[in-house]
Amino acid sequence: xxxxxxxxxxxVSRLALISIRDExxxxxxxxxxxxxxxxxxxxxxxLADVEPLFMVxxxxxxxxxxxxxxxxxxxxxxxxxxxTSEGYVKGPRTA
Amino acid sequence: xxxxxxxxxxxxxxxxxxxxxxxxxxxxxxxxTYEVIDEVEDLxxxxxxxxxxxDVLRDCREVRERVRKGFKGRLAGLLIAVKDVIVxxxxxxxxxSKTLIDFLPPYNATVIDRITAEGGxxxxxxxxxxxxxxxxxxxxxxFPTHNPWDxxxxxxxxxxxxATAVSAYEATMALGSxxxxxxxxxxxxxxxxxxxxxxxxxxxxxxxxxxTSLEQIGPMARNVGDLALLLSVIAGxxxxxxxxxxxxxxxxxxxxxxxxxxxxxxxxxxxxxEEGVDKAVLTSLNRSIYLLESEGFEISExxxxxxxxxxxxxxxIAMAEASSNLARYDGVRYGYHVRVEDRLWDEAYxxxxxxxxxxxxxxxILLGTFVLSAGYYDQYYLxxxxxxxxxxxxxxxxxxxxxxxxxxxxPSLPPKIGEVxxxxxxxxxxxIYVCTANLVGLPAISIPAGIVDDMPxxxxxxxxxxxxxxxxxxxxxxEFKTGLKNLTPTVVRPYVQS
Numbered sequence: 235x236x237x238x239x240x241x242x243x244x245x246v247s248r249l250a251l252i253s254i255r256d257e258x259x260x261x262x263x264x265x266x267x268x269x270x271x272x273x274x275x276x277x278x279x280x281l282a283d284v285e286p287l288f289m290v291x292x293x294x295x296x297x298x299x300x301x302x303x304x305x306x307x308x309x310x311x312x313x314x315x316x317x318t319s320e321g322y323v324k325g326p327r328t329a
Numbered sequence: 330x331x332x333x334x335x336x337x338x339x340x341x342x343x344x345x346x347x348x349x350x351x352x353x354x355x356x357x358x359x360x361x362t363y364e365v366i367d368e369v370e371d372l373x374x375x376x377x378x379x380x381x382x383x384d385v386l387r388d389c390r391e392v393r394e395r396v397r398k399g400f401k402g403r404l405a406g407l408l409i410a411v412k413d414v415i416v417x418x419x420x421x422x423x424x425x426s427k428t429l430i431d432f433l434p435p436y437n438a439t440v441i442d443r444i445t446a447e448g449g450x451x452x453x454x455x456x457x458x459x460x461x462x463x464x465x466x467x468x469x470x471x472f473p474t475h476n477p478w479d480x481x482x483x484x485x486x487x488x489x490x491x492a493t494a495v496s497a498y499e500a501t502m503a504l505g506s507x508x509x510x511x512x513x514x515x516x517x518x519x520x521x522x523x524x525x526x527x528x529x530x531x532x533x534x535x536x537x538x539x540x541t542s543l544e545q546i547g548p549m550a551r552n553v554g555d556l557a558l559l560l561s562v563i564a565g566x567x568x569x570x571x572x573x574x575x576x577x578x579x580x581x582x583x584x585x586x587x588x589x590x591x592x593x594x595x596x597x598x599x600x601x602x603e604e605g606v607d608k609a610v611l612t613s614l615n616r617s618i619y620l621l622e623s624e625g626f627e628i629s630e631x632x633x634x635x636x637x638x639x640x641x642x643x644x645x646i647a648m649a650e651a652s653s654n655l656a657r658y659d660g661v662r663y664g665y666h667v668r669v670e671d672r673l674w675d676e677a678y679x680x681x682x683x684x685x686x687x688x689x690x691x692x693x694i695l696l697g698t699f700v701l702s703a704g705y706y707d708q709y710y711l712x713x714x715x716x717x718x719x720x721x722x723x724x725x726x727x728x729x730x731x732x733x734x735x736x737x738x739x740p741s742l743p744p745k746i747g748e749v750x751x752x753x754x755x756x757x758x759x760x761i762y763v764c765t766a767n768l769v770g771l772p773a774i775s776i777p778a779g780i781v782d783d784m785p786x787x788x789x790x791x792x793x794x795x796x797x798x799x800x801x802x803x804x805x806x807x808e809f810k811t812g813l814k815n816l817t818p819t820v821v822r823p824y825v826q827s
Contacts, residue, residue: 245702246696246698246699247695250656250682250694251678251679251682261688262688265692270696273644275638276645276716279635279712281716284718286714286718287714287718288714290528290769293574293575313435315661317666317669324670327674
């Protein structure tokens with residue numbers, strides 16, 4: 235896949251909404267190649283009969299009681315927002 | 330000014346007792362701490378945000394008045410540093426990232442509420458690798474932190490600022506976070522103790538997420554007694570964290586006993602001492618093994634062949650989780666922002682993320698996106714999750730026979746600043762012995778085991794699920810036998826040497 239590394243980088247950059255600047259490109263590609271080779275080292279293991287483990291918790295999660303509590307004030311929450319309109323957060327266009 | 334500090338030399342428990350008998354001493358202790366900060370902070374750079382002395386003294390006055398009225402808070406009057414990945418109400422929390430450069434959280438993490446309820450006072454927010462991604466505290470947007478034992482070396486990471494603040498007496502204790510060794514590695518590099526708790530023992534509410542299934546907040550201190558005290562305060566169930574365990578509150582200071590609670594059986598993992606370990610580290614580890622054996626503990630070598638795959642497994646899972654967790658940074662609701670008026674969402678978000686994140690964070694998000702993407706998920710993320718299961722089962726088996734596992738904390742002494750940061754393989758290798766405990770969710774502690782060429786060396790003890798008491802008991806005995814407590818690094822010796 236390394237022949238296509240540039241194309242690959244373009245694809246994941248689009249998915250992650252992160253662009254790599256021209257001056258960063260060489261280092262990023264070099265490091266990516268090394269890290270993916272390092273990841274490939276687990277491919278020697280035969281894991282066909284092994285179940286994956288995503289979380290170490292065995293306990294069933296218990297839901298909280300559905301009681302009304304105090305929540306953060308709108309003013310406090312909006313204090314970090316740079317663009318607001320009539321008490322709402324202003325976001326970019328979706329289309 | 331050379332001013333020999335008197336109060337700072339005391340352990341946390343002794344300080345709290347002194348403050349109970351004379352609450353005015355709290356101010357004196359705070360002044361002493363700020364004197365040390367004045368002397369060493371420019372050299373070390375532990376803090377991203379240090380609270381102004383006047384603000385801290387105001388909190389002091391409050392605690393002092395409460396103590397006068399009979400308040401017996403377990404941390405009453407103590408100064409505690411907090412890694413800048415843990416949110417603090419109205420106190421800037423940046424994650425050492427440009428992305429959160431001006432973020433003022435509207436609420437406290439549960440651990441912060443627990444600390445202040447016991448009378449602890451937050452002294453400041455400590456430097457770290459951006460979003461906890463790194464092992465040297467060089468990946469900070471602000472500045473690198475320097476090791477107080479040798480300013481040309483790194484303090485380890487990602488909780489490097491918390492480690493140096495404690496090591497250099499700029500705080501009495503600190504909170505770090507540990508996703509793949511980020512408490513234990515800097516603890517080892519700076520000569521202090523650091524503990525990653527069992528997954529779910531300490532609330533993650535208010536911990537800015539990097540690797541959700543791996544990380545825990547934990548205590549860092551200059552001695553095991555202080556560590557046990559801080560752990561007792563922060564551990565316990567929290568309904569606001571759905572991964573929080575239903576456990577009773579435990580006073581871990583009751584494990585600070587010189588007589589072992591049982592005749593411990595300790596396993597040393599052969600693969601962790603066979604190759605790639607510096608002589609200095611191996612010598613310190615062997616001395617600890619000898620010392621624990623002379624206490625009557627049974628020490629055996631065990632083999633876990635799969636452990637050599639722990640490091641790539643850890644990085645695949647951590648990066649996958651990072652790519653998902655860091656998807657929230659769009660600049661719209663908080664942090665680094667670009668004008669959104671008349672702009673398309675993907676263009677605006679991409680600009681925020683591309684300008685806000687540093688290069689290491691970008692690399693990890695891109696690789697995490699890759700290992701989760703169609704066509705590669707089975708080959709990387711799913712496969713890594715299966716290796717994780719192998720390791721989990723291996724550790725379960727070991728703990729059927731043994732009480733703890735012993736390994737070095739790091740394979741070498743702290744590298745020089747700039748030495749490993751340019752090569753990801755060298756950088757990631759620092760985590761080789763510490764990342765497994767995160768994959769399997771078990772508690773692990775790093776404690777000092779020696780000083781070689783005036784640099785501290787750490788060893789790691791891994792315990793079974795909720796085996797923090799065992800770790801503290803053995804660590805306490807080890808600390809007493811070696812005398813390796815309250816170690817004072819070179820840069821701060823003129824002020825606090827006893």
